[in-house]
Amino acid sequence: MSEWLYQLENLTKEYGGRRVLQVDNLQVRRGEVLAVVGPSGAGKSTLLRLLNFLEPPSDGCIRFLDLQVTADRPAPLAYRRRVTMVFQRPVLLDRSVGANIRYGLQIRGCRNEDHELVAVLDLVRLRDVVHQPARTLSGGEAQRVALARAIVLRPDVLLLDEPTANLDPYNVGLIESILRNLNREFGTTLVLVTHNVFQARRLADRVALLLEGRIVEVADVEAFFQAPQDPRTAAFVRGEMVY
Amino acid sequence: MPPAGARRHQAGKWRGHVPDETRRSTIDEIWNGLTEAFRRLGTLDPALVEIVLLSFRVSGTALLVSVVLGIPLGAALGLSRFVGRKLVTALIYTGMGFPPVVVGLFVYLLLSQSGPLGRLDSPLIPDLFTPGAMVVAQIILSLPLVAGFTMAAVLGVDPELRQQVQSLGATRVQAAWTVLAEARSGVVVSVIAGFGSIISEVGAVMMVGGNIEHRTRVLTTAIVLETRKGNFDLALALGFILLALTFLTNVAMLWLQGRSLDR
Ligand SMILES: Nc1ncnc2c1ncn2[C@@H]1O[C@H](COP(=O)(O)OP(=O)(O)OP(=O)(O)O)[C@@H](O)[C@H]1O
Ligand SMILES: [Mg+2]
Numbered sequence: 252m253s254e255w256l257y258q259l260e261n262l263t264k265e266y267g268g269r270r271v272l273q274v275d276n277l278q279v280r281r282g283e284v285l286a287v288v289g290p291s292g293a294g295k296s297t298l299l300r301l302l303n304f305l306e307p308p309s310d311g312c313i314r315f316l317d318l319q320v321t322a323d324r325p326a327p328l329a330y331r332r333r334v335t336m337v338f339q340r341p342v343l344l345d346r347s348v349g350a351n352i353r354y355g356l357q358i359r360g361c362r363n364e365d366h367e368l369v370a371v372l373d374l375v376r377l378r379d380v381v382h383q384p385a386r387t388l389s390g391g392e393a394q395r396v397a398l399a400r401a402i403v404l405r406p407d408v409l410l411l412d413e414p415t416a417n418l419d420p421y422n423v424g425l426i427e428s429i430l431r432n433l434n435r436e437f438g439t440t441l442v443l444v445t446h447n448v449f450q451a452r453r454l455a456d457r458v459a460l461l462l463e464g465r466i467v468e469v470a471d472v473e474a475f476f477q478a479p480q481d482p483r484t485a486a487f488v489r490g491e492m493v494y
Numbered sequence: 495m496p497p498a499g500a501r502r503h504q505a506g507k508w509r510g511h512v513p514d515e516t517r518r519s520t521i522d523e524i525w526n527g528l529t530e531a532f533r534r535l536g537t538l539d540p541a542l543v544e545i546v547l548l549s550f551r552v553s554g555t556a557l558l559v560s561v562v563l564g565i566p567l568g569a570a571l572g573l574s575r576f577v578g579r580k581l582v583t584a585l586i587y588t589g590m591g592f593p594p595v596v597v598g599l600f601v602y603l604l605l606s607q608s609g610p611l612g613r614l615d616s617p618l619i620p621d622l623f624t625p626g627a628m629v630v631a632q633i634i635l636s637l638p639l640v641a642g643f644t645m646a647a648v649l650g651v652d653p654e655l656r657q658q659v660q661s662l663g664a665t666r667v668q669a670a671w672t673v674l675a676e677a678r679s680g681v682v683v684s685v686i687a688g689f690g691s692i693i694s695e696v697g698a699v700m701m702v703g704g705n706i707e708h709r710t711r712v713l714t715t716a717i718v719l720e721t722r723k724g725n726f727d728l729a730l731a732l733g734f735i736l737l738a739l740t741f742l743t744n745v746a747m748l749w750l751q752g753r754s755l756d757r
Contacts, residue, residue, distance in 0.1 A: 300657070303661050305657050305660055305661060328663075328665060331660075331663065332663040334661075335661055335662055335663065336658075336661045338654065338657075338658055338661070340654065341658070342652045342654050342655045342658050344655075344659075344672070344675075344676060345676055354659070354662060354672075355662040355663050358659075358662070358663055358664050358665075358668050359663060400662065401662070404662065404663065
């Protein structure tokens with residue numbers, strides 16, 4: 252079994268001729284928590300969409316396990332279903348909380364999802380609102396539903412796009428502990444986009460800095476924060492403008 | 495003979511001061527129409543039942559075809575980007591405002607013995623003055639409404655939703671289906687609008703059906719006929735029945751819409 256799960260090679264993504272992502276080389280290791288930090292517009296969400304095989308790369312290649320995804324070779328469904336993402340702005344279905352969480356299981360043709368549903372509801376502390384229409388939830392509750400509907404699928408890789416932005420400390424703490432448990436108990440690989448360097452420090456094994464679509468530095472969390480190799484990383488860690 | 499001016503004056507006066515007897519008789523007529531409607535419904539008047547059944551058969555068939563074609567068409571237009579999509583959209587929006595009598599005229603010309611389709615004498619193409627011809631005309635009227643409202647409803651769904659459900663493992667078809675389910679209120683509106691436009695329509699069915707007794711007479715054409723004959727009671731009775739049946743149909747559709755997807 253190889254050590255890495257993803258291997259990105261000369262990957263680029265363009266929108267309307269504008270290059271927004273250019274990753275020459277990046278690996279995601281099996282079972283790690285990789286935090287991706289960087290300023291707004293750096294291409295973090297774009298990177299996650301590519302890792303989720305939702306959009307084809309413009310050029311280059313994503314290796315995932317024994318699969319090679321390129322511009323004209325999309326990922327088959329079975330591989331796509333091993334990865335799931337919690338979006339930056341989660342859009343819930345106009346159904347009950349329970350129906351939202353069951354959705355991913357249902358489209359996989361799973362019956363008897365009730366056991367999984369109850370377990371995950373307890374995890375995100377949403378048992379009381381299971382029958383409530385999702386559109387009536389508070390922001391923090393909605394974000395927890397978005398997390399719950401992803402983790403109930405037991406993905407190999409969970410991609411998280413700022414899962415705790417705009418949340419109160421209680422919800423941040425709850426979500427961080429859920430993520431930590433997921434990673435430790437089930438070995439779920441996490442790729443976490445965050446604006447919050449403290450969160451990256453708390454959760455990540457390794458940190459990558461993305462700047463204008465390029466990876467500036469990837470390092471173990473201690474090295475990234477204590478001894479950054481690149482001056483731009485040092486500036487970012489100090490909270491200075493790097494762009 | 496009084497001068498024209500005086501006559502005009504008299505006419506104006508008559509309109510301005512409706513005599514009490516006239517007013518009462520209008521109310522009486524409405525009342526009589528209601529009781530007549532209930533009597534005919536209560537006794538299941540065979541002539542009435544025939545007309546009601548044909549109305550629903552014609553408009554129901556036309557609606558069914560419009561829904562089967564229009565909802566997928568509307569959904570596809572709302573979900574995909576292709577060259578010429580704007581043109582198709584403009585055509586559909588135009589179709590949403592088609593005057594029934596003009597559609598009736600077109601279908602009449604198409605299906606008449608010397609028309610381009612009538613001449614083919616194919617068993618697939620209905621003859622003029624048959625329920626089949628009326629169905630064809632009503633499909634042309636309701637299909638753009640169903641497709642247009644469905645498209646608008648699908649466009650109203652958050653565009654990010656499709657990618658999010660794909661991230662949860664949905665296939666393209668499952669994702670499209672989920673978006674359509676999110677747009678369900680609008681899709682039901684599209685069906686109700688399509689149905690309302692044809693069950694109440696008189697111009698096209700009159701033109702291509704001909705209001706032939708026992709063959710092509712439907713509620714709306716019967717109302718026109720009875721009004722012309724001065725049978726206001728009967729015309730009103732038919733009118734009430736049309737309203738009531740349309741109301742009940744819509745309540746049934748809304749009930750279907752209200753049933754949530756929550757299980
Ligand atoms: N579908 C798209 N079409 C065109 N341009 C896009 C598209 N998606 C992203 N972009 C552009 O790509 C660049 C990177 O966007 P991305 O959303 O990945 O940034 P980000 O790092 O996630 O920023 P933020 O922290 O603000 O969420 C932006 O300039 C954005 O305008
Ligand atoms: Mg983003």
